Amino acid sequence: MLTGYVGFARALRRAGVGCGPDRVRAYVAAVEHLDPGRRDDLYWAGRLTLCGEPDDLPRYDAAFDAWFGGVEPRRVERRKPLATRLASLNGGAEQDGRTGRLATAASDVEVLRHKDIAGLTAAEKAHLGELIAALEPVPPRRRALRTRKAKSGVPDASRTLRAMLAAGGEPAKPRYRRKGTRPRKVVLLIDVSGSMSPYADALLRFAHVVARAMPTEVCTLGTRLTRVSRQLGHRDAEFALTSAARAVPDYEGGTRLGETIKVFLDRWGQRGAARRAVVVVFSDGWERGDPALLGEQLARLRRLAHAVVWVNPHVGKAGYAPTQSGIIAALPHVDRLLAGHSLDTLRHLLKEINRA
Amino acid sequence: MTPDELAAELDRVGYLPDAGVTTAAFLALRMHRPLFCEGEPGTGKTSLALALAQAMSLPLIRLQCHEGIDASQALYDWDFPRQLLHLRALEAAADGALDPDAAEASLYTRRFLLARPLLRALEESPCVLLVDEVDRADDEFEAFLLEVLDTNAVTIPELGEIRALVPPIVILTSNRTREVHDALKRRCLYHWVDHPDLAREVAIIRRGLPGVSERLASQIAVAVGKLRELDLLKPPGVAESLDWARALSALGRTELDAETAAVTLGAVLKYREDATRAVASGVLG
Numbered sequence: 001m002l003t004g005y006v007g008f009a010r011a012l013r014r015a016g017v018g019c020g021p022d023r024v025r026a027y028v029a030a031v032e033h034l035d036p037g038r039r040d041d042l043y044w045a046g047r048l049t050l051c052g053e054p055d056d057l058p059r060y061d062a063a064f065d066a067w068f069g070g071v072e073p074r075r076v077e078r079r080k081p082l083a084t085r086l087a088s089l090n091g092g093a094e095q096d097g098r099t100g101r102l103a104t105a106a107s108d109v110e111v112l113r114h115k116d117i118a119g120l121t122a123a124e125k126a127h128l129g130e131l132i133a134a135l136e137p138v139p140p141r142r143r144a145l146r147t148r149k150a151k152s153g154v155p156d157a158s159r160t161l162r163a164m165l166a167a168g169g170e171p172a173k174p175r176y177r178r179k180g181t182r183p184r185k186v187v188l189l190i191d192v193s194g195s196m197s198p199y200a201d202a203l204l205r206f207a208h209v210v211a212r213a214m215p216t217e218v219c220t221l222g223t224r225l226t227r228v229s230r231q232l233g234h235r236d237a238e239f240a241l242t243s244a245a246r247a248v249p250d251y252e253g254g255t256r257l258g259e260t261i262k263v264f265l266d267r268w269g270q271r272g273a274a275r276r277a278v279v280v281v282f283s284d285g286w287e288r289g290d291p292a293l294l295g296e297q298l299a300r301l302r303r304l305a306h307a308v309v310w311v312n313p314h315v316g317k318a319g320y321a322p323t324q325s326g327i328i329a330a331l332p333h334v335d336r337l338l339a340g341h342s343l344d345t346l347r348h349l350l351k352e353i354n355r356a
Numbered sequence: 357m358t359p360d361e362l363a364a365e366l367d368r369v370g371y372l373p374d375a376g377v378t379t380a381a382f383l384a385l386r387m388h389r390p391l392f393c394e395g396e397p398g399t400g401k402t403s404l405a406l407a408l409a410q411a412m413s414l415p416l417i418r419l420q421c422h423e424g425i426d427a428s429q430a431l432y433d434w435d436f437p438r439q440l441l442h443l444r445a446l447e448a449a450a451d452g453a454l455d456p457d458a459a460e461a462s463l464y465t466r467r468f469l470l471a472r473p474l475l476r477a478l479e480e481s482p483c484v485l486l487v488d489e490v491d492r493a494d495d496e497f498e499a500f501l502l503e504v505l506d507t508n509a510v511t512i513p514e515l516g517e518i519r520a521l522v523p524p525i526v527i528l529t530s531n532r533t534r535e536v537h538d539a540l541k542r543r544c545l546y547h548w549v550d551h552p553d554l555a556r557e558v559a560i561i562r563r564g565l566p567g568v569s570e571r572l573a574s575q576i577a578v579a580v581g582k583l584r585e586l587d588l589l590k591p592p593g594v595a596e597s598l599d600w601a602r603a604l605s606a607l608g609r610t611e612l613d614a615e616t617a618a619v620t621l622g623a624v625l626k627y628r629e630d631a632t633r634a635v636a637s638g639v640l641g
Binding site: 018020022023026029030033034040041044045047048049051052053054057144145146158161162165169229230266270271272273300 | 359375376379380382383386387389394423424436437440443444491531532533534535538541542545546547548589590
């Protein structure tokens with residue numbers, strides 16, 4: 001019978017629920033306390049011990065029905081890592097003769113700084129990755145709730161008393177306290193639809209660097225919303241990017257900005273992720289859905305957030321005019337519209353985030 | 357005790373559990389594992405802890421988490437002003453012949469220790485410890501909570517280890533404003549609390565407010581159920597249905613019609629956009 005439970009846990013892992021050995025042990029222990037002959041008990045024992053977030057629940061339900069109904073659940077399709085997929089995207093560029101280290105050595109950092117990311121060769125992209133990793137973001141700060149010691153401010157009774165105690169009970173100079181600061185949250189919403197795909201890798205790299213430096217939520221926008229903060233929280237950039245790419249199901253698909261931003265606000269933003277945060281939306285503003293919905297959702301976002309910055313890779317290019325339906329609907333609710341097509345503009349964006 | 361008996365006990369104190377909550381609470385008691393409850397606001401996560409404490413006749417110790425909470429607010433703190441007074445008193449009594457070592461030792465004793473909720477729970481166990489809205493606390497606090505929950509003991513440098521004789525029953529709640537770290541969840545039973553089904557919601561309203569008629573209670577439950585499907589900014593929870601029922605009975609209404617609903621909508625929907633959408637959709641009759 002024990003092998004049956006462990007087998008079920010394995011099937012569940014294949015279905016995408018991250019239940020490690022300790023969860024499986026808790027599961028077996030839970031079944032022992034209950035009556036496994038009852039379907040309800042069997043169901044709840046697993047759901048309480050093997051699942052860890054609401055996204056797990058539908059997978060669990062399907063796996064439970066399949067396993068205890070006799071059919072093994074369908075294997076989740078493995079996705080090619082982002083690196084491989086990007087390589088295939090850049091296949092054309094790589095055949096233009098300027099491949100390998102030579103090209104990297106030749107491409108001057110100064111040139112790369114201002115060059116449009118979409119027009120880079122594979123070697124230049126690899127170099128750009130290193131340059132992005134070397135960025136040093138400084139988090140924006142906000143006033144904290146709690147006070148800390150300071151040169152001036154309100155008198156700090158307990159520290160003054162301690163100083164007096166140290167001086168043997170003699171009067172001491174009064175000490176003061178004042179409200180400190182804490183890093184402000186940053187939310188990055190990255191459009192990974194087809195029209196943004198030349199920038200997606202660089203932007204995710206950028207997001208990884210930001211996420212390592214300050215409290216950050218990262219979500220990708222496309223036909224649906226995917227939260228990749230957890231994947232990008234990993235220290236190793238390549239590992240983080242590969243797992244983020246695996247989590248995004250709608251890479252290079254269409255865009256439904258309004259709907260996905262609404263999902264973000266409903267699931268995360270309204271509850272706290274966007275409150276008092278600096279929100280950065282990376283998108284070219286091509287909206288397949290209803291632009292009115294996008295405007296409405298951005299207005300809502302603007303009310304929650306400390307600042308909303310829209311980064312559009314096309315803004316920096318000559319002859320750009322905000323004509324896309326999405327951008328027109330969004331502009332009234334955006335604090336700043338910035339360019340984001342090159343390393344230099346990303347560096348400028350970091351400054352704007354810090355100043356927001 | 358069987359799960360059914362536990363359900364009956366919870367029922368007795370006015371909490372109507374479904375199969376999931378019953379099994380979760382039962383396993384938490386049996387396996388001595390903390391129970392991590394997550395779900396929409398107003399689905400009865402906190403009241404489960406209150407009901408469990410009442411049903412088991414155990415004291416409830418509540419730790420409300422907030423941003424910036426730290427060990428001195430959650431675990432213990434030394435009562436500095438009292439220590440100072442004590443020292444002054446010793447000085448006065450000894451009249452210059454104070455033994456500094458003995459004086460210092462007398463300062464760091466249990467009587468000058470202020471026990472905060474976590475330490476109190478360990479000392480007073482068996483009890484129910486409610487760690488409310490753990491998602492509001494910072495990540496560092498989670499790591500610290502993890503240590504206490506794992507060992508059921510606390511080490512105070514000046515005093516030594518304080519260990520719970522019986523592990524307390526721990527219930528953690530989260531509204532999911534932030535993803536809680538997996539290391540914490542892994543040590544807990546995880547229960548996602550959903551809105552109750554129609555029959556249970558009617559029963560909950562009737563139980564909470566016996567003065568409300570069966571007919572009015574089911575009208576409220578049906579209306580709230582429809583509102584939850586409306587794609588609102590904040591779908592109403594059970595707490596809101598109860599508020600609504602309370603508002604209606606305060607007004608002496610026995611029927612939920614469109615006009616009554618419109619004037620009391622503020623009890624259920626807390627956003628202007630939601631109210632407009634609800635009225636426009638016509639689900640209120």
